Amino acid sequence: MTQKPLDLKTPYLLFLGDAQEDGLAKTAFGIHEWCPEKCKGQMRLDGCKVDLGLEDLNPVEAKTVHNVGTLVIGVANLGGYVPDNWVAPLCGALRAGLDIAAGLHTRLNDIEFLRETAKQLGRTIYDVRQTTQELKVGNGQKRSGKRLLTVAADCAIGKKYAALAIAKEMQSRGMAADFRATGQTGILIAGGGIGxxxxxxxxxxxxxxxxxxxxxxxxxxxxxxxxxxxxxAYAGVALGLLHGSQPDALVICHDPDRSHTAFMEGFALPDMETVIRRNIEAAQLTNPHVKVAGISVNTSRMTDDDAKFYMADLSQQTKLPVCDPVRTGMNNIVDYLVHDR
Amino acid sequence: MTQKPLDLKTPYLLFLGDAQEDGLAKTAFGIHEWCPEKCKGQMRLDGCKVDLGLEDLNPVEAKTVHNVGTLVIGVANLGGYVPDNWVAPLCGALRAGLDIAAGLHTRLNDIEFLRETAKQLGRTIYDVRQTTQELKVGNGQKRSGKRLLTVAADCAIGKKYAALAIAKEMQSRGMAADFRATGQTGILIAGGGIGxxxxxxxxxxxxxxxxxxxxxxxxxxxxxxxxxxxxxAYAGVALGLLHGSQPDALVICHDPDRSHTAFMEGFALPDMETVIRRNIEAAQLTNPHVKVAGISVNTSRMTDDDAKFYMADLSQQTKLPVCDPVRTGMNNIVDYLVHDR
Structure with a gap:
């Protein structure tokens, strides 16, 4: 029932390379934040300036002392390529008995020396951006179980974070819930999913x-x-995901400071009412009973008082629970889901 | 200005294999219908029962007498694979100096003997389903020129045929117009495009x-x-195409006899008003001035009188020109576009 398209061996050793700043190691920070129990240590090359606060381990220690299963690449260079000085240490990890998982633009399996070393040793290198599963076209047929999808007016606005926070809140209440990943960092956090x-x-x-x-x-x-x-650029992905997910509940992720589509020129974002209406209309194709279960906002740039006022106001306008996953947690949204059904 | 992602050498020799029925040669019939001037002959294997009414030519005759550039595979087997008995004649075409183009599920380039023969001879095998162009993510920036996109409530309902008929009507009036292909048969007809x-x-x-x-x-x-x-299954493709096309005009393709999504279970089709509203709303993201320019219907199962009545009624309800590309031609839609702008 919970078969995952990808199953990474746990626990993880997080590879930080020689990263010079935390921003390049967002994947590692995300994995450490959301699944600390899976993270047994960090592996850093000379000159690395990022520190997750985990024990520094080499692959042999990780394998023999902590039974680590996978070295997870937790950094990206600008450009997403694999620097030459990573190849030897990554081969060392394969020799020590670890699989490797990465979500980089450049596939590790396209580096012949790595691919061949893994093959000889019987290890697996997972390039999680590209699924290796055989895909089918959607059939739109109802599946049992309940589903919540995070949506928004824009990209890079907190959809992964909100989903992780809701899954965690549900799990902490003893509800049966899984985070389902659809992007590379999410996949590395979940240990499964499809990019x-x-x-x-x-x-x-x-x-x-x-x-x-x-x-x-x-x-x-x-x-x-x-x-x-x-x-x-990405509306097709969003619509196909909405239809295939056939969500019972949508959570709208919202950044009160963002007025225009990020990284694009000239696209003003729609208002909340439009975001809700258009997502609901589209989602009804595969689930006529879909509802909005709340709004997840990023109030990190507000004072406590301002955030409180803003969230109360938005909640009153929309008649929906409003949460900030960092400031307030997802209690109100999960309460709404529990009591509404 | 009219750079095409793919440029097949013309004219064509249409390959019919040993097809037993016309239905399997839809691609060949489509190419012959829409670009007869490009079609110099047909190439049939023993036992072929399909006949386009073109001269039967072998590749050498096609090359030497008619200067044919490309052998176009105009048939598909059920399953889309390449039968063993095609390989020798296809190699013969390469040796005679022809390129080959196909839109099959199975890539001709995946057949080693064909690929290597083409390579040795300096010929090109075009598997037009998969583009070889380097793609970029959309930028949404306005491009000069006018664009019309055919849309519908469902797949396989006449969008290619309507677009071809509109382009032909415009060209016959001396308007500057190109059909732009987005699927394999369309690409083979146009000699360019992206699947x-x-x-x-x-x-x-x-x-x-x-x-x-x-x-x-x-x-x-x-x-x-x-x-x-x-x-x-395919809404994501439709939405991305709608945004990237940034159409000035939409033409809605409609089959009065179809009430449910074809080849799927349990999906009733939306009414015309919803089809129009949802497509216009979505298209406005990249072209706020988008309009519906008409409806293209398939009245092939009606009598002349019934069709006339039906189309007049639909036109009155929607205040839009209604055409059947086969029965009436696209005059009214093109008139509407010419006078409206």
Whole structure:
């Protein structure tokens, strides 16, 4: 019932390379934040300035002392390529008995020496951006279990974080819930999932159907959203994911300071009412009972008082629970889901 | 200005294999219908029962007498694979000096003997389903020139045919107009285009932007639609194509006899008003001035009188020109576009 398209061996050793700043190690920080129990140590090359506060381990120590299963690449260079000075240490990890997982633009399996070393040793290198699963086109047929998808007016606005926080809140209450990853960092955090924006266009909703397979009636899949219906480059991904996820509940992720689509020129973001209406209308194709279960906002640039006022006001306007996953946690949204159904 | 992502050498020799029925040679019939001037002959294997009415030529005759550039595979087997008995004749075509183009599921380039023969001879085998162009993500920036996209409530409902008919009507009036192909048969007809449903999901709208590049102010690109916003498998493709095409005009393709999504279970089609509203709303993201320019219907199962009545009624209800590309031609829609702008 909970078969995952990808199953990374745990626990992890997080590879930080020689990263010079925390911003380049967002993946490592994300994995450490959301699954500390899986993270047994960090592996740093000479000159690395990033520190997760984990024990520095080499692959042999990681394997023999902590039974680590996978070295996870937790850094990206600008450009996403693999620097030459990573190859020897990554081979060392394979020789020590570890698999390797990465979500880089450049596939580790495209580096012949790494690929051949892994093959000879019987290890697996997971390039998680590209799924190796055989995909099907979507069929739109109802699957049992409950599903929540995070959506938004734009990309890079907190959809992964909100989904992780909701799954965690549900799990802490003893509810049956899984975070379902659709992007590379999410996949490395979850240890499974499909990079939905890297599948062939015909298979977007089919891949989304595989990400949240049939499950027990009361089980919640909390699915990481991608793209946005209002994004001139990524709306197709967002719509296919919405249809394939057939969500019972949507959570709208919102940044009160963002007025225009990020990294694009000239696209004003729609208002909240439009974001809700358009997502609901589209989602009704595969789940006529879909509802919005709340709004997840980023109030990090507000004072406590301002945030409190802002969230209360937005909640009153929309008649929906409003949470900030960092400031308030996702209690109100999960309460709403529990009491509404 | 009219750079195409793919440029097949013309004229064509149409390969019919040993097809037993016309239905398997839809691609050949389509190419012959829409670009008879490009079709110098047909090539049939023993036992072939399909006849386009073209001269039977072997590749050497085609090359030496008619200067044919490309052998175009105009048939598909059920399953889309390449039968063993095609390989020798296809190699013969390469040796005679022809390129080969195909839109099959199985890539001809995956057949080693064909690939190597082409390589040795300096010929090109075009598997047009998969583009070889380097794609970019969409940027949403306005391009000069005018664009029309055919859309619908469902797949396989006449979007390619309508686009071809509109482009032909415009060309017959001396208007600057090109059909822009987004699927394999369309690409073989046009000699260029991108199979939009075969690109990586991140690049749908970027690929659509490449399909209809910047052009002269009064030039019309008539773009072949794909999928449908209301299709549980292919809506992502449709939305990305809609955004990347940034159409000035939409033509809605409609089959009065179809009540449910084809080849799917349990999806009733939306009414015309919803089809129009949802497509216009979505298209406004990249072109706020988008309008519906008409409805293209398939009245092939009606009598002349019934069709006339039906089309007049639909036109009155929607206040839009209604055409059947086969029965009436696209005059009214093109008139509407000419007078409206």
């Amino acid at each position: 939905i924006d890297a599948v062939v266009a015909d298979f977007i909703s089919g891949a989304a159907e595989m990400v949240s397979p049939e499950n027990a009636k009361d089980h919640w899949d909390i699915i990481e959203g991608q793209g946005a219906l209002f994004h001139p | 939009i449903d075969a690109v990586v999901a991140d690049f749908i709208s970027g690929a659509a932007e490449m399909v209809s590049p910047e052009n002269a102010k009064d030039h019309w690109d008539i773009i072949e639609g794909q999928g449908a916003l209301f299709h549980p």
